Amino acid sequence: MIQGAADRSVRRPDLLVLDDVGLGQIRKRDDEPTAAHALFNLLDRRHGKLSTAITSNIRLKEWGRHLGDPTITSAILDRLAMHAIRVNIDGPSFRQHIANERAKERGDAEPSEDDSE
Numbered sequence: 001m002i003q004g005a006a007d008r009s010v011r012r013p014d015l016l017v018l019d020d021v022g023l024g025q026i027r028k029r030d031d032e033p034t035a036a037h038a039l040f041n042l043l044d045r046r047h048g049k050l051s052t053a054i055t056s057n058i059r060l061k062e063w064g065r066h067l068g069d070p071t072i073t074s075a076i077l078d079r080l081a082m083h084a085i086r087v088n089i090d091g092p093s094f095r096q097h098i099a100n101e102r103a104k105e106r107g108d109a110e111p112s113e114d115d116s117e
Helices: 004-011 035-046 060-067 070-083 094-106
Strands: 015-018 051-054
Touching: 015 035, 035 051, 035 060, 035 070, 060 070
Parallel strands: 015 051
Antiparallel strands: none
């Protein structure tokens, strides 16, 4: 087990990447915190001190519904917006592109976007 300062550096990286925020956020019990509470606590500890990169396929205006608490989600977005560089990417899925390239290499028919659902 890592001890002391080394332990903190592992738990608190200079850049934390959170991929696909809002997907699969299901509570098993009513007494469990929402995804919004967990994300708020994490970002609040990092706010103004450490960098966090976030990706999501969900539009920002829909985060409250997906994270389970619109009020806490608003506080999350406030913290993110304060120092954020926002990059909107609109286009085909890179994972689908890679699947198509691999299919071409094997001589298979390219999978359609319907095949990935």
